[in-house]
Amino acid sequence: MPTIEVNYDDLQTLIGRHVPLDELRDKAILYAKGEVEEIDGEMLKLDIKDANRPDLWSVEGIAREIAGRYGKPGLPDYKGKKPKLTVKIDPKVKGVRPFTACAVVKELNMDENTILQMIQLQEKVSETFGKKRKDVAIGVYDLHKIKGPIRYTTVKPDGIKFTPLEFNKPLTPKQILEQHPKGKEYGHLLDGCTEYPIFIDAADEVLSMPPIINSNHTGKVTHETRDVFIECSGFDMKRQINALNVLVAALADRGGIIESVKVIYPKTHGKTITTPDLSPNKTQITPGDINKLMGLKLSTKQIIDLLELARYDAKQRGSKIEAVYPAYRQDVMHWRDVAEDAIISYGYNNIKPLPPRLATSGKEVDAEIFSRKIAEVMTGLGIQEVLSYILTNKNDMFKRMNKREEAVVEIDNVVSANWSVFRAWLIPSLLDFLTRNKHNEYPQRIFEAGIAIIPDASQETRTRDARKLACALSNTIIGYEDISSILDALLRLLGIKYAMRPKVHPSFISGRSAAVLASGREIGIIGEIHPKVLNNWGIEKPVAAFELDLEGLKKIIESKNLKSK
Amino acid sequence: MFKLTEEGRQYLENGLPEMNLINALEKPLSIDTARSKIENFSIALSWSKRNGWVRLDNGKVVLIKKPGKIPEQEALELISRNKLPEKNCLETLIRRKLVEEEREDVVKKAQQLIGKEISNLTPELIKTGLWSKVRLKPYNVAAVGNRIYAGKRQPYNQFLDTVRARLVALGFKEMTGPHIETEFWNFDALYQAQNHPSRDWTQTYSLKNPKKGGLPDSKIRNQVKATHEKGWKTGSTGWGYEWDEEKASRLMPRAHTTACSARQIAAGVEVPGKYFAISRCFRPDVIDATHGVEFNQAEGIVIDESLTFRDMLGLLEQFAVEMAGAEKIKFYVDYYPFTEPSVQVSIKHPEMGWLEIAGAGIFREELTRPLGLEQPVIAWGFGIDRLAMYKLGIVDIRELFSRNLEWLRNSKIIFK
Numbered sequence: 009m010p011t012i013e014v015n016y017d018d019l020q021t022l023i024g025r026h027v028p029l030d031e032l033r034d035k036a037i038l039y040a041k042g043e044v045e046e047i048d049g050e051m052l053k054l055d056i057k058d059a060n061r062p063d064l065w066s067v068e069g070i071a072r073e074i075a076g077r078y079g080k081p082g083l084p085d086y087k088g089k090k091p092k093l094t095v096k097i098d099p100k101v102k103g104v105r106p107f108t109a110c111a112v113v114k115e116l117n118m119d120e121n122t123i124l125q126m127i128q129l130q131e132k133v134s135e136t137f138g139k140k141r142k143d144v145a146i147g148v149y150d151l152h153k154i155k156g157p158i159r160y161t162t163v164k165p166d167g168i169k170f171t172p173l174e175f176n177k178p179l180t181p182k183q184i185l186e187q188h189p190k191g192k193e194y195g196h197l198l199d200g201c202t203e204y205p206i207f208i209d210a211a212d213e214v215l216s217m218p219p220i221i222n223s224n225h226t227g228k229v230t231h232e233t234r235d236v237f238i239e240c241s242g243f244d245m246k247r248q249i250n251a252l253n254v255l256v257a258a259l260a261d262r263g264g265i266i267e268s269v270k271v272i273y274p275k276t277h278g279k280t281i282t283t284p285d286l287s288p289n290k291t292q293i294t295p296g297d298i299n300k301l302m303g304l305k306l307s308t309k310q311i312i313d314l315l316e317l318a319r320y321d322a323k324q325r326g327s328k329i330e331a332v333y334p335a336y337r338q339d340v341m342h343w344r345d346v347a348e349d350a351i352i353s354y355g356y357n358n359i360k361p362l363p364p365r366l367a368t369s370g371k372e373v374d375a376e377i378f379s380r381k382i383a384e385v386m387t388g389l390g391i392q393e394v395l396s397y398i399l400t401n402k403n404d405m406f407k408r409m410n411k412r413e414e415a416v417v418e419i420d421n422v423v424s425a426n427w428s429v430f431r432a433w434l435i436p437s438l439l440d441f442l443t444r445n446k447h448n449e450y451p452q453r454i455f456e457a458g459i460a461i462i463p464d465a466s467q468e469t470r471t472r473d474a475r476k477l478a479c480a481l482s483n484t485i486i487g488y489e490d491i492s493s494i495l496d497a498l499l500r501l502l503g504i505k506y507a508m509r510p511k512v513h514p515s516f517i518s519g520r521s522a523a524v525l526a527s528g529r530e531i532g533i534i535g536e537i538h539p540k541v542l543n544n545w546g547i548e549k550p551v552a553a554f555e556l557d558l559e560g561l562k563k564i565i566e567s568k569n570l571k572s573k
Numbered sequence: 574m575f576k577l578t579e580e581g582r583q584y585l586e587n588g589l590p591e592m593n594l595i596n597a598l599e600k601p602l603s604i605d606t607a608r609s610k611i612e613n614f615s616i617a618l619s620w621s622k623r624n625g626w627v628r629l630d631n632g633k634v635v636l637i638k639k640p641g642k643i644p645e646q647e648a649l650e651l652i653s654r655n656k657l658p659e660k661n662c663l664e665t666l667i668r669r670k671l672v673e674e675e676r677e678d679v680v681k682k683a684q685q686l687i688g689k690e691i692s693n694l695t696p697e698l699i700k701t702g703l704w705s706k707v708r709l710k711p712y713n714v715a716a717v718g719n720r721i722y723a724g725k726r727q728p729y730n731q732f733l734d735t736v737r738a739r740l741v742a743l744g745f746k747e748m749t750g751p752h753i754e755t756e757f758w759n760f761d762a763l764y765q766a767q768n769h770p771s772r773d774w775t776q777t778y779s780l781k782n783p784k785k786g787g788l789p790d791s792k793i794r795n796q797v798k799a800t801h802e803k804g805w806k807t808g809s810t811g812w813g814y815e816w817d818e819e820k821a822s823r824l825m826p827r828a829h830t831t832a833c834s835a836r837q838i839a840a841g842v843e844v845p846g847k848y849f850a851i852s853r854c855f856r857p858d859v860i861d862a863t864h865g866v867e868f869n870q871a872e873g874i875v876i877d878e879s880l881t882f883r884d885m886l887g888l889l890e891q892f893a894v895e896m897a898g899a900e901k902i903k904f905y906v907d908y909y910p911f912t913e914p915s916v917q918v919s920i921k922h923p924e925m926g927w928l929e930i931a932g933a934g935i936f937r938e939e940l941t942r943p944l945g946l947e948q949p950v951i952a953w954g955f956g957i958d959r960l961a962m963y964k965l966g967i968v969d970i971r972e973l974f975s976r977n978l979e980w981l982r983n984s985k986i987i988f989k
Contacts, residue, residue: 041906041907057907059908059910136770139768139773246813303883341804341810341811341939342939344913348913348914351882351914352906356916359883360883361886362884363887363890363891364888366845368745368843368845368847370740370741370743371746372737372747373747383730387725387726388724390722390723392982393725393730394727395973395974398853399855416782417780417783418780418781419779419780419826421778422857423857424860424866427866430752430753441978445977445979453724461753468755470753470783471753472751473752
C-alpha cells in the first residue's frame with residue numbers, strides 16, 4: 009500500500025551487493041512484498057503491499073528483508089546499550105496522550121540518503137501505522153542539544169513559549185495550533201484537552217509538543233547530527249514500542265549504535281521500563297501444515313532454510329519447528345503469517361500452478377436472469393438501456409421532482425454533495441439523463457432496470473434493495489398513450505393482467521398519471537411528467553414515463569406458474 | 574375488373590375438380606375410389622355430369638366423352654393474367670364463386686395513376702394489375718433512408734453479463750448481499766480490526782440515517798468477538814483489543830464484495846463449492862478518471878476439503894486466460910488484511926506492459942472459523958471496471974455510467 013522512494017545505489021549498498029534492475033523487479037523486490045512502480049533516474053518508487061509491516065517502509069527494512077535471500081540469512085539481532093538518558097512521565101499526561109517509548113541512537117552518519125529515509129519512515133509510520141499521528145506520533149531530535157533528564161508533561165495552551173520547527177519566533181501552544189501548518193493539520197487531535205502534552209528537558213528547553221511539532225532548536229536533524237533521541241507517543245504502549253523498534257532497526261542498519269532509555273511511569277499508569285524492547289519473539293509451526301498449505305513436499309530442513317532466508321532463526325523441536333522472528337515485526341498472529349514468509353522465500357513464480365479441477369455447477373440468481381429478460385423485452389421494443397449510479401442527492405430526488413422530502417438512506421461523511429443519498433426510485437435518474445442529451449436526436453426512448461434502496465426497519469440492515477424498471481420517452485409530441493403502449497406490450501408479454509387506476513402524484517401532470525395494479529397490488533406508476541418538474545431539470549420537450557417494481561412482477565409471475573402447475 | 578377468389582386461386586393451381594376427375598378416369602372407377610382420389614369429388618361429379626362427360630353405372634363412374642379443353646380452367650388462367658374470358662364462362666365462374674369483381678374504389682384509385690411516373694407502388698395497383706400501366710421512378714439506391722437507432726443493451730451491462738456467463742461456465746454460483754451493510758459483515762467478520770485505518774471515516778463511508786443495524790445471532794457474534802480479542806480457537810493471538818458490539822452494528826454502504834463472501838460462508842457453503850458476486854460498492858474516493866465513489870467489483874470464493882497455494886495459482890492462471898485472454902502471466906506477492914498468503918497475477922499487454930489483473934488469497938482462519946467453516950477458502954477478485962474500460966475502449970471510468978446518448982446509441986456490439 010504505501011509507496012516508498014529509495015535510491016537504487018543506496019538500496020544495493022544496504023543489501024550488500026549489486027542487484028541488476030531486471031532481477032530486482034522480477035524477483036528481489038517480491039521478497040519485500042513489493043513491486044517496482046516507477047523508475048526516475050536513480051530513484052525507484054516501490055509499492056510495498058503489506059499494510060502491517062511498517063519495517064518495510066524504508067530502504068533499510070527493504071534491503072534487510074532482501075539481503076536475507078542474498079547471503080545474509082537468519083535473525084538480524086539488535087541490542088540496546090545500557091540506558092544513560094532518563095524520561096520521566098508526569099501523571100498529567102494520562103488523560104491527554106498517556107504513553108511514550110524512547111530510544112537513543114549514536115554515531116550516525118547523516119548523509120542525504122539517511123535523512124531522506126528517516127523522514128520518509130517517520131512519515132509513513134505515523135501516517136499509516138499511526139493513523140495520521142493519532143495512534144503514533146514520532147519525534148526525532150539532536151541529542152547534543154538536549155540536557156537530560158527529559159520530562160514528558162503537560163502545559164496550559166498559553167503556559168509556555170517555544171519556536172516550532174521552520175519558524176523563527178517563539179509561540180505559545182495555542183498560537184502554534186492557530187498559525188503553524190502542522191498545528192492546523194493535526195490540531196484536532198488535541199480537541200477537548202485543557203492542557204497540551206510536551207517533552208521538555210532539564211534546561212527547560214521544549215523538545216516538542218506531540219503530536220503536533222518539534223521545536224526548531226532541538227527537533228531539527230541536519231547533516232551534522234551524530235546522535236539522536238527518538239520518542240513515539242500515543243494511546244497504546246504496544247504500538248509505541250512497535251513503531252520505535254522499526255525506527256531504531258533502520259538506523260542501526262545504517263551503523264547507528266542503539267542506546268536504551270529509562271522511562272519512568274508513575275504508578276497511576278505504568279512502571280519504570282527500558283525502551284526500546286528489542287527482544288525477538290518466537291512461535292511454533294508444524295512442517296506438515298506448511299506443506300499442506302503450499303501443496304509441496306518439503307523436508308523440515310528445507311522449510312528451516314526458507315525461514316532463515318526470511319530473516320528468522322529456525323530450529324527443529326521434535327516434530328515442530330521453532331521460529332524466532334525480530335522485534336520489529338508485530339504482524340505474526342498465526343502460523344500462516346510464518347508460512348507465507350516461507351513461500352515468499354521459495355518464490356511465487358517457482359511454484360507450479362495446479363489447474364482447477366473442482367466439479368461444481370454454476371448458476372446465476374433468479375433475480376438477475378429475470379432482470380435480463382425484462383431488458384431484452386425493452387430493447388425489443390426499441391428502447392435504449394441506460395445505467396446510472398445508485399447514489400444521488402436530495403435535490404434530485406425531491407426538490408426537482410416537486411416531491412416533499414421523505415425518509416431516505418443518507419451518508420454521513422459525504423465527499424461530494426452530489427452523492428449523498430441513495431435513490432429510492434429511478435425516474436429522477438432518467439430525467440437527469442434526458443437533460444444531458446437535449447442536443448441529441450429525438451425521439452429519445454430510454455429505460456433502466458436497476459437498484460433502489462428503501463429504508464426498512466424490519467431488515468437487519470434497516471434497508472431493503474428494490475429492483476425497479478423505469479422507462480422514459482421524450483419527443484416533441486409524446487404522451488400518455490405512447491408510454492402506456494410500451495407498458496402494455498411489456499406486461500402482455502409477461503402474461504400479466506393489469507389495470508391502470510388514476511392516482512395523483514406531484515411529479516406527474518394531474519389527470520395524466522395512474523397507479524399500475526396487478527393481482528390486487530400496486531406495482532408501479534405511469535404518467536406524463538409535470539412541466540414544473542421538466543423546468544426544474546431544464547428539459548425542454550415533454551416526457552412520459554413509468555416505473556415498476558420488478559420483484560412484485562416476478563412474484564406475480566411465479567405465483568401464476570405455481571397455480572398452473 | 575375481375576379477380577380470382579381464394580377458391581378460384583386454388584383451382585387455378587391444382588386444377589378444377591371436374592378436370593381432375595376426367596383425367597383420373599382412364600378406366601371406370603368405383604364411387605368410393607373416385608371419392609378418395611379426387612378432392613372436392615361431389616363438385617367434380619356434379620359438373621362432370623352436367624357437362625355430359627360422365628355417367629354413373631352400377632356404383633361406378635364411367636367416362637362418356639372426354640372434352641378437348643375445359644373453358645372454365647382456361648378462364649381462370651386468363652383472369653389471373655388480368656384478361657377477360659368469354660362472357661358466359663365468366664358468369665359461370667362468378668356463380669361458382671371462383672371469380673369476383675374488384676371493388677370500384679380500388680379500381681378507381683388504381684386507374685388514377687395510369688400513365689404516371691410514381692414513387693410508391695400501391696396495393697390497388699398490385700391487386701388490379703394496373704401496375705403494368707404506370708412507370709416506377711428509379712431511385713438513387715446509394716442513398717440511405719433516415720438513420721434509426723436500435724433498442725440496445727447498455728455496453729457496460731452487456732460486458733458484465735459476459736463476465737457472469739464466463740464465471741457460470743467455470744462452475745461458479747452467484748451469491749448476493751445487501752448494498753447497505755453493517756460494519757460487522759463488511760469488516761468484523763473479515764477479521765479487520767476495529768481500529769484499522771481502513772475503517773477510518775476518511776477511508777470508508779458511514780450512514781447518517783439509518784445509523785445502526787442488527788447483528789447476527791450470538792453464537793457467531795461471540796465467536797467473532799473472541800477471535801478479534803484473543804484469537805479464540807483459531808490458533809491466532811488475535812488483535813488484542815476490546816471488541817465493541819456497538820461499532821459493529823453501525824451501518825455503511827458496502828465497501829467491498831468480500832462482505833457477500835462472509836455472509837455466504839456464515840449462511841453455509843457447499844464443499845466443494847465455488848461462488849461469485851459482481852456487486853456495486855461505495856468508497857469515499859476523490860472522483861477522477863480512474864476512481865469513482867460508486868463502482869463494481871467481481872469477487873468470489875472457492876471452498877474444498879483441501880486447497881493449496883498451487884490451487885490458488887492455478888485459479889488465477891485460469892482467470893487470466895479466460896477473462897483477459899492472457900498469453901503470458903507473472904505472479905506477485907500481495908497483501909490483503911483478510912487473507913494470508915496472498916498473491917496477485919499480472920498479464921503482459923502488448924502496449925501497456927504488465928497489468929495487474931486479479932488477486933487472491935487464502936482466507937485467514939481467524940475469518941473462516943468463527944463463521945463456522947473448517948475448510949480452507951480461496952478468495953479471489955479482479956478489477957472488473959478496469960477490464961471493462963479496456964474492452965470498451967474507455968479511458969475515463971465515469972464513462973461506464975455514460976450519460977451520452979450518442980455514444981450509447983452508436984456503441985458497437987461486442988462479440989468477445
